[in-house]
Amino acid sequence: MFYLAGLADEPQKGVPGVTSTVSRTEIPALDAIRAYTQAENPSAFLTLNAGTATFTSPGVPGAVAYRRAGNYLVQFGGVFAPPEDYDRLLAAFTDFARSQDCKVVSVQLQRHDAEIYARHGFTVNQIGASWAVSLPEFTLRGTRFMQLRNKISRAFRNGLVVEEVDATHYAGSITEIDRAWLGAKGDGAHQLEFLVGEIGGDGQPYRRLFVGSIEDKPVGYISYSPVYGTRHGWMHDLSRRIPETSPGLMEAINSVAIEQFRAEGVPWLHFGFTPFTGLDATQELPGFNRGYQWLMHALFAQGGDLYPAQSQLAYKQKWAPTLVIPEYIAFPDRASLHAFAHVFRACGAF
Amino acid sequence: MSTEELMQATVGALMGIFGAPDDPEVAEAADDTLAALHEALAG
Structure with a gap:
């Protein structure tokens, strides 16, 4: 079994530690x-x-x-x-x-x-x-998102704290999360490349990373990569978590990122290719x-x-994509x- | 082969490539199977 993930603009103002060293x-x-x-x-x-x-x-x-x-x-x-x-x-x-x-x-x-x-x-x-989800009109209110809201609430009740961080300061935590995530996939599982997002390399100054921690220990993350063109915004790219930490972990991290993007006036959140x-x-x-x-x-x-594909799609459909x-x-x-x-x-x- | 058999053969051919990705005979046979399925479905 293999796992795909999937994307913004200039390095963004107000993103801690994100500086462009790449001309x-x-x-x-x-x-x-x-x-x-x-x-x-x-x-x-x-x-x-x-x-x-x-x-x-x-x-x-x-x-x-x-x-x-x-x-x-x-x-x-x-x-x-x-x-x-x-x-x-x-x-x-x-x-x-x-x-x-x-x-x-x-x-x-x-x-x-x-x-x-x-x-x-x-x-x-x-x-x-x-x-993809159009962000200006996006809201988690209403019965349609009741289950999703409950999952997110549960994660926060379990002590989850989400913050946007500089990936270079979290290399060790990312490695630990990746190792636990891959380990849970079974002996034959290995990380995929090419059509899958990644952290590091030339593209890293342009990405954004949101990390979820419980009791100060990072337990999951979502990396967002830039999307250019008329439907510009960010792509929910690479996401990983330590298994069995808390239900609703990824949903809670994404909900925080969505609120941040909406506050910045970002028009689109893309969920990538499945x-x-x-x-x-x-x-x-x-x-x-x-x-x-x-x-x-x-x-x-x-x-x-x-x-x-079905489980990947199920996650994306939770957010009621508009496109x-x-x-x-x-x-x-x-x-x-x-x-x-x-x-x-x-x-x-x- | 019936369309149903061609469908089964197509899936089998894909799995066969995963086992022998550099075998040109496996590749050719698989692509012939897919072409035959296309013809059958085009009816």
Whole structure:
């Protein structure tokens, strides 16, 4: 089983310890995802993950993020480039893959990307969806959120204290929480990468971290990463907790973060991508593969050992998301189970 | 194969790739199975 997580802006004013030591010219992927937001990819910040490579082409603005797995270059998101250069950079990337004797498979494409890829002859299918909450009108009042409010109250009654902190001062606690979290998943469990948020690295000055503690001991955290574009805000990215500390722990941490974001006037809280969820036949593009479409439904219904999509979705739906954003996978030729499996391989799932 | 059998074969083929991700024959057979399922569902 593997675990995905999932994203803001400049380092924010008033965030303790967050200072920018990274200039724009040092991270080409960051330049690209901030400048070229036409696809509105809420997970774009994942391009900065350690171990994810950035492809650029001389004289062509923009960037492509990818990871090699077997003989595939697994591309994350679409091409982050100006509209007039999108096709050129995509072609340069596919040429580059050929030069490496690799095939391309592209994942977490947004609708904007998916339509371009389909025009270029890719077979494109929906693979899942991202979920987002509009914050200005968000409230936990009302019967709809009664259970959620009760869980949150219970966590605070158990002594939970939530605060926004500087990740660099909590490295030891984060390691301890991660170890306990992973240990509870069983012997074969290991942390996933690539399509999963992370703490540290080049992107850390741009993220925000909320930690929950009981009796001064950190017991859980949620990391939020920046989302750019018209639906800008933060993405509920990486979340971990020490098992069996208190019910409602993550919900309580998120509720504090939401109140902070609302106070700052942040318009969107994104919950990120969950594969096999939000599947909608009306969102498929011409030329989609019906077998692959069936497989996504089957994996949602019965693929919990491969990915716990239902439990991930259940957590996101607690917050009554206002927006479901379809996400796509693209194959350069016919739809391919082999390519699909290599998305998992790029994540370190096997 | 019936559509139902092709569905089962597709899931099996995916699992087969996890066990042998670098075997080109496994890859080709799996992708052929997926193509056959597509055709069956397209009816």
